[in-house]
Amino acid sequence: MPRLAVLASGGGSNLQALLDAERNEGIGGNIVLVVSDVPGALALARAERVGVKAVTLPPKQFADRAAWEEALWKVLQDHAIDWVLLAGFMRILGPTIIRAYEGRMLNIHPSLLPKHGGKGMYGHHVHEAVLAAGDSESGATVHQVVLGCDEGPIVAQTRVPVYPDDTAQTLAARVLEQEHRLYPQAVRTLLEAEA
Ligand code: GRF
Numbered sequence: 001m002p003r004l005a006v007l008a009s010g011g012g013s014n015l016q017a018l019l020d021a022e023r024n025e026g027i028g029g030n031i032v033l034v035v036s037d038v039p040g041a042l043a044l045a046r047a048e049r050v051g052v053k054a055v056t057l058p059p060k061q062f063a064d065r066a067a068w069e070e071a072l073w074k075v076l077q078d079h080a081i082d083w084v085l086l087a088g089f090m091r092i093l094g095p096t097i098i099r100a101y102e103g104r105m106l107n108i109h110p111s112l113l114p115k116h117g118g119k120g121m122y123g124h125h126v127h128e129a130v131l132a133a134g135d136s137e138s139g140a141t142v143h144q145v146v147l148g149c150d151e152g153p154i155v156a157q158t159r160v161p162v163y164p165d166d167t168a169q170t171l172a173a174r175v176l177e178q179e180h181r182l183y184p185q186a187v188r189t190l191l192e193a194e195a
Contacts, residue, residue, distance in 0.1 A: 002029035002082040002191055007089040008036055012043025013176065014087035014108055014183050019050055021184030028191025033079045035072065037091050053079065059091070069094050085187065086145065090122065098147055105145040106190075108183050110175045112157060113141040117150030127168035127175070138162050138171060140179045142186040156186035 004027075006015045015034060021027050034047035034054045047054040055075050062068040073096065076084065084097075086107040098105065109117055109126075116129045116138075130138045139159040144152035158178045162171060 004029045004031045004083045005033040005081040006085045008043035008087045009090040010088045017180035027188045112139045124168045127171045158182045
């Protein structure tokens, strides 16, 4: 079974969906490591609760970006990680790790990419942009990670309607619910195709 690492900075509800799916129907691999850049992130507790190794790498503890990235690389190597899944990870990774995992690193983004992606498009900013554009639908995208932010090949998408009385919050909640279905499905499909 491929060994998976999930990188998460926040609440980790997508991590939880992946962990639940692994336990219930399988996702074609084993989540053996969770890494966060934010000390105390709920994602770390979610990992620990089910006995998955949780590692915190706060950027402040490293001399510079390169040192932080090297530490992340070492953790991934030490755990013999085959695939990296970004799930609400708020740092942009550099070329070394991205190239090393090219084709085996995924991200989930809360819009129908290529719409409303790129630098600065995260969290409520995405949903506010969807509402400002007057889009009648939004959704979520699982994509391969490449050097350009949110630019990698699309693996899977799911759509939700946008209602006239939506706020960024109500739309985010509708999208997030679908993310929790989409991410495990997309991972399983890819990993089973590889097996
Ligand atoms: C999700 O909306 C995801 O699409 C985005 O960040 C959010 C993470 O939420 N990349 P959670 O931490 O998984 O709850």
